[in-house]
Amino acid sequence: MTEDKLLIAQGLSKSFGGIKAVDNATINVHRGSITGLIGPNGAGKTTLFNLLSNFINPDRGKVIFDNQKIDHLSSHQIAQRGVIRTFQVARVLSRLSVLENMLLAAPKQTGENFFKVWLQQPKLRQEDRLNREKAMTILDSVGLAAKAYDYAGALSGGQRKLLEMARTLMVDPKLILLDEPAAGVNPTLIQQICQHINTWNQQGISFLIIEHNMDVIMSLCDRVWVLAEGTNLAEGTPTEIQNNQEVLQAYLGD
Ligand SMILES: Nc1ncnc2c1ncn2[C@@H]1O[C@H](COP(=O)(O)OP(=O)(O)OP(=O)(O)O)[C@@H](O)[C@H]1O
Secondary structure, X not given: OOOOEEEEEEEEEEEXXXXXXXXXXXXXXXXXXXXXXXXXXXXXXXXXXXXHOOOOOOOEEEEEEOOEEOOOOOHHHHHHHOEEEOOOOOOOOXXXXXXXXXXXXXXXXXXXXXXXXXXXXXXXXHHHHHHHHHHHHHHHHOOOHHHOOOEHHHOOHHXXXXXXXXXXXXHOOOEEEEEOOOOOOOHHHHHHHHHHHHHHHHOOOEEEEEOOOHHHXXXXXXEEEEEEOOEEEEEEXXXXXXXXXXXXXXXXXX
């Protein structure tokens, strides 16, 4: 693993009324790594994801991605730079097909401007064909090609998570933020999801993963960051974290 830092978040804070959800938190993700983010319920992990992807604005702190400051950018602009996230409860559009869900994420879509569309029909058809090919290749790689024309709402919870992950690949991400990829997923599918994450990682995509399933964290991650009550508690290899008494105490409570 290279020591090159792909993501650096420093001193991030966010309060909701009197609740300090994230309090001066710092996290780094090395390029090429699979980094874990763990902590007890309510530790601020999802809020930290929201801050990194600017789904909510931080009160304080800075985020640098690929050597450039991104904390002033919109979540859409951050996604364009290559940081894509998933959600704890997969956000797929149930009334659209699996393939349509994939195509919605495609980056190259010649605007909605009527005249532009009218003038550029051949280009548009070519764009559409390439996006469909790409979507089908990705669906095939995760075993969802046979369901491409089914409603996404007909998928199991685990398959929806897989679809949400597969969809991130439509934009050629550099860093994927996964919010609890194993939650509510059956053990067989968890294994498959882990294999896909490893494959995508070998293809050059870095990951930051929130997960309560410690087997997943232990088997996937190079490094693990621990949050408790919104702030940094520990950072180390999975084995170091597993043997850290402070971490154990934070999970068990005093
Ligand atoms: N929009 C919000 N408004 C008010 N409080 C919030 C909001 N979002 C999060 N919180 C609070 O901030 C704290 C951190 O929540 P967050 O969801 O980030 O924790 P978490 O570590 O992701 O928890 P879990 O593991 O249970 O998903 C909690 O006390 C939560 O209730």
